[in-house]
Amino acid sequence: MWKGGPDPRCLLLTYIVRRLLVAIPTLLGVATVIFSLLRLLPGDPAITIAGPTATPETIVNIRHQLGLDQPVWQQYLGFLGRLLRGDLGISTRTGAPVVQEIFTRAPFTAVLAVTSLVLAIAIGVLAGVVAATRRNTGADLGISGGAVFGVSMPTYWLGLMLIVVFAVHLRVLPAAGADAGALSLVLPAITLALFSMGLVARQTRSAMLEVLGQDYVRTARAKGAGRSAVLVRHALRNALLPIVTTIGLQFGALLGGAVLTESVFAWPGVGRLLVDSISSRDYPVVQGVVLLLSLAFIAINLLTDLVYAYVDPRIRYS
Amino acid sequence: MSIPVSATADPPEIAAEVALASQPRSRVWARLRTHPSAMVGFGILAVYVLASFLGPLVFRYDPIHQNLADAYLPISPAHPLGTDDLGRDELVRLLFGARYTLVLGFAAVAIGVGIGVPVGAISGYFGGWVDLLGQRVTDILLAFPNILLALALVATLGVGLQNVIISVGITSIPVFVRLVRASALSVRELPYVEAGRALGVPSLVILLRHVVPNSLAPVIVQASLQLGAAILIAAGLGFLGLGVQSPTPEWGTMLGQSRGYIFSDANLATFPGLAIFGAVLAFNLVGDGLRDALDPRLQ
Numbered sequence: 194m195w196k197g198g199p200d201p202r203c204l205l206l207t208y209i210v211r212r213l214l215v216a217i218p219t220l221l222g223v224a225t226v227i228f229s230l231l232r233l234l235p236g237d238p239a240i241t242i243a244g245p246t247a248t249p250e251t252i253v254n255i256r257h258q259l260g261l262d263q264p265v266w267q268q269y270l271g272f273l274g275r276l277l278r279g280d281l282g283i284s285t286r287t288g289a290p291v292v293q294e295i296f297t298r299a300p301f302t303a304v305l306a307v308t309s310l311v312l313a314i315a316i317g318v319l320a321g322v323v324a325a326t327r328r329n330t331g332a333d334l335g336i337s338g339g340a341v342f343g344v345s346m347p348t349y350w351l352g353l354m355l356i357v358v359f360a361v362h363l364r365v366l367p368a369a370g371a372d373a374g375a376l377s378l379v380l381p382a383i384t385l386a387l388f389s390m391g392l393v394a395r396q397t398r399s400a401m402l403e404v405l406g407q408d409y410v411r412t413a414r415a416k417g418a419g420r421s422a423v424l425v426r427h428a429l430r431n432a433l434l435p436i437v438t439t440i441g442l443q444f445g446a447l448l449g450g451a452v453l454t455e456s457v458f459a460w461p462g463v464g465r466l467l468v469d470s471i472s473s474r475d476y477p478v479v480q481g482v483v484l485l486l487s488l489a490f491i492a493i494n495l496l497t498d499l500v501y502a503y504v505d506p507r508i509r510y511s
Numbered sequence: 512m513s514i515p516v517s518a519t520a521d522p523p524e525i526a527a528e529v530a531l532a533s534q535p536r537s538r539v540w541a542r543l544r545t546h547p548s549a550m551v552g553f554g555i556l557a558v559y560v561l562a563s564f565l566g567p568l569v570f571r572y573d574p575i576h577q578n579l580a581d582a583y584l585p586i587s588p589a590h591p592l593g594t595d596d597l598g599r600d601e602l603v604r605l606l607f608g609a610r611y612t613l614v615l616g617f618a619a620v621a622i623g624v625g626i627g628v629p630v631g632a633i634s635g636y637f638g639g640w641v642d643l644l645g646q647r648v649t650d651i652l653l654a655f656p657n658i659l660l661a662l663a664l665v666a667t668l669g670v671g672l673q674n675v676i677i678s679v680g681i682t683s684i685p686v687f688v689r690l691v692r693a694s695a696l697s698v699r700e701l702p703y704v705e706a707g708r709a710l711g712v713p714s715l716v717i718l719l720r721h722v723v724p725n726s727l728a729p730v731i732v733q734a735s736l737q738l739g740a741a742i743l744i745a746a747g748l749g750f751l752g753l754g755v756q757s758p759t760p761e762w763g764t765m766l767g768q769s770r771g772y773i774f775s776d777a778n779l780a781t782f783p784g785l786a787i788f789g790a791v792l793a794f795n796l797v798g799d800g801l802r803d804a805l806d807p808r809l810q
Contacts, residue, residue, distance in 0.1 A: 222651035230667045341548070341799070345792035347743055349750045350766060350784025357777045449656030453747050457770075468751050471666045483663050487655050494654075 208502060216495055223487045227480050228272050232265065234476075242285060242474045255285065259477070281484070282477035286470065291481040295463055299485070301371060302455070302462030306447045308382040313389035313447075314440060320390075321397020321436075322429065325405060336394060343391025348450055352384040352457035369459035377458075385454040389443040396439040400432035407431075433504055441497025445490040542804035549800020555793035563609035572600035574607040574760045583776055592782050595765075596772060597758075601779065604760035605786050611761045612742055612790055615676055619741040620734050622680025627687025628730060632722045634688065635695025636714070645688065652685045661744050665753050672755045675748055679741050690733055694726035728805045735798035739791040746787045762787045 234241050239256035247255075255261075259282075260268050275282070281291035324336040359380060360368035366380055367373045404410060405428055413427045452464035459465065463482050470478035543549050567574075570591075581598035584590050592601040634645035652660065664678035698704055704721055708714075748754035749763025757764050762783040769779035 218647055219650045219654050222647065223654050226651060226655075227663075230663055233667050341792065341795055345739060345788055345795050347746060347750075347763075347766075347784055347787045347791070349747060350780070350787060353766070353770065353773055353780045353784065357773055357780070361774055361777070445656045449658040452658060452662065453750065456751055467662065468753075471662065471753060476666075479663070479666055483655070483659060486659055490656050491654050 205502070209499060212495060212498055216491060219491060220488070223484070223491070224273060224276060225269075227484050227487075228269055230480065230483075231259070231476050232268075238476070242476060244474070258283065258285075276484075281481040284470075284475055284478045286473050286475040286478070291477050294466065294478055295481055295485055298461055298463045298466050301460060302448070302451050302464060305378065305381055305385060305454070305460060305462060306444070306451055308378060309386035309389065309447055310440070310444055312382060312386040313393050313443060316386075317390040317393025318397050318436065320394040322401055322424065324394065324398045325401030326424065328402065333398075337398065340391040340394040340398075343387045344395070346387055346391075348384050348388055349453045349457050351387060352380065352454060355380045355384060356457075371461055377460075381454050381458045381460050384457065385447060385450050388450060389447060392443060392446075393436065393439055397432065397436050400435045401428060404428045404432045434501065437497060437500055437504060441493060441500070444493045448486050448489055539804050543800055546800040546803055548796040549804070552793040552796030552798075552800060555789055556797070559609050559613070559790060559793070563606050563613075566606035567603060570600060570603050570606070572603040574599060574604045575758045577758075583772075586778070593776075593778050595779055596768075596776075601782060604765065605762070605782060608760040608762045608765065608783070608786065609790075611672070611755060611759065612746070612787070615672070615679070615745045615755075615761075616738045616742045616790075616794070618676045619679040619745065620683055620737050622677070623683030623687050623737060623741075624730065624734055627684045628691050628723065628726070630684070631688040631691030632695050632718050632726070635692035636699055636718055636722050638699075642692075645692070649685045649688045652681070655682075657682045657740070658744050658747055661748060662751075662753065665748055670748075670753050670756055672759070672761075675745050675754050678748070679745050682744065683737050683741055686733060686737060687730060690729050691723070691726045694729065695722045698722050698725045732798055732802045732805060735794050735801055739794035739798070742787065742790050742794070 231238055239252050239259065239261055240247070242259075243252045243255050260271055263271070279292060281295070283289070284291055284294050287294065320336045320340070324333040324340075327333050356368045359366040367377045371377050410423060410427050413423045418427070451462060452467055454460065455462045455464035456468050463485065467479060467482040467486075470476075470482065576599070578598035581590075581594050582596055584594040584598075586593045590600050590602070592605070595601055595604065630645055630649075634642045655663070660682045661675075661678045664681060665674055668674040668677060698721055701721075704717060707717055707721075745754060746761070746763030746766070749761050749765075750767040752764070752767055754763050755761035757768060765783040766780060766787070769776075769783065773780050
């Protein structure tokens with residue numbers, strides 16, 4: 194029961210509000226970086242975007258469309274104003290609003306990233322716990338070695354190799370696209386998950402090793418608590434903090450990794466949209482996708498911090 | 512901090528900074544020599560470096576010159592890994608590629624260390640608005656998933672070796688800022704540093720003689736791990752066609768171009784990827800070994 198002092202729930206609320214406020218300058222900074230990208234293009238961005246065969250009228254049109262004929266401060270304020278209204282401009286490639294382009298693709302990236310995250314957490318945490326409890330055995334060596342391999346593997350290469358084995362030779366899974374439902378998700382999800390799986394396994398192993406050496410774990414064992422109860426209730430629960438941090442950071446890494454994985458498997462998400470847009474110099478879409486993925490990343494980091502504060506009673510919300 | 516403490520700044524490395532100051536370097540080397548994975552890592556790197564210099568003396572093919580009559584040759588004594596779509600020897604291209612990969616990795620991490628270490632040291636040591644500014648900028652860089660920032664930068668700067676190095680280098684700055692700042696914060700409070708300050712030792716001297724050397728151990732560990740990450744990202748850019756441009760034999764670019772032939776000649780995809788994997792693995796293993804050798808808590 195809570196006795197005296199400020200209400201802890203109130204403190205948590207203050208903490209959340211404070212964290213949200215701190216995120217504002219970061220958001221503004223991200224928007225500024227994204228705004229600058231187009232302006233930092235060498236030479237005249239309108240000419241670059243229009244391509245070598247463009248007529249002078251096209252270039253003038255593009256310049257006007259992107260607002261490049263206005264003073265920079267006006268462009269910047271206009272950019273921020275449109276962002277607040279959720280207006281990311283028009284794709285120079287398709288003529289459709291960027292928001293629409295992104296939102297038809299975002300669900301694909303979300304499904305891929307979440308599936309991979311679940312895979313990475315489930316297998317990574319399990320493998321890490323097994324390695325820690327069987328320290329210096331063959332199982333530990335295998336898992337630790339596998340984890341280093343996982344974090345060193347170029348995902349784009351792994352994806353190609355999986356395509357060669359399962360789509361070309363065995364012909365059991367589709368090589369590309371998202372037309373075969375859940376089946377088409379298998380290879381991309383495994384490919385994207387491997388790196389995070391390795392990191393989660395490594396972090397879980399070291400966090401568990403640290404906790405397993407603590408007095409309270411020895412006490413729990415001594416009082417006769419069952420093996421799995423000690424592992425889950427006493428050890429894993431206390432090892433959870435660094436694992437939560439790793440998982441939070443990994444979700445961001447997954448969003449970045451999705452760019453490469455989607456490209457390998459022709460998965461119709463925002464990552465592939467980004468790569469296609471860079472190749473066709475469709476800068477409004479490039480800006481939009483980078484902004485969206487960064488926003489998602491910031492939101493996830495915020496969420497991780499909050500989960501962290503919730504999981505660890507030692508963290509004071511001050 | 513608006514971003515959770517990164518996985519790279521967790522207690523083992525913070526502890527490691529105390530280690531270097533208190534133990535002779537020979538002990539670190541002794542531990543490293545008996546660390547199996549570190550030795551495997553060093554071994555792989557030695558093979559890469561040797562092969563990239565000696566290999567082209569054995570297999571005297573031009574890595575760039577096309578010879579369409581020899582396209583898609585299978586594995587044979589004359590071409591140990593076969594030839595590519597333009598009739599170039601795959602092994603020779605990989606051997607030359609090792610140089611680009613190593614240069615890319617080291618140059619990018621040099622940018623990260625060169626900017627990240629001073630910024631982190633100044634930010635942590637002086638505190639106040641300098642720290643606030645440094646940390647907000649770092650937050651902004653960290654708000655982009657790393658490959659995304661590199662992609663956005665390359666989209667702006669353009670492709671090619673130099674721009675890839677700059678882009679990947681910028682993405683590796685924030686890790687070092689955070690690492691050195693954390694160390695500077697603790698060093699600032701040490702009695703002998705305070706004493707030095709009271710005696711009027713210039714800040715620059717304290718920074719160079721105490722703050723930076725104290726963060727050396729975690730920076731070395733992180734630099735090794737960051738080399739692996741930089742190589743992965745640079746090759747990823749190449750894979751997407753946004754890195755070092757062909758005909759330069761860069762592994763990521765070679766892998767990206769092999770995608771067109773994975774149904775007919777999967778070798779062309781297998782070997783460049785294996786080469787990237789080996790390099791990244793080597794730096795990760797060395798990084799792990801360095802961490803263990805520098806962390807007294809694990810002994």
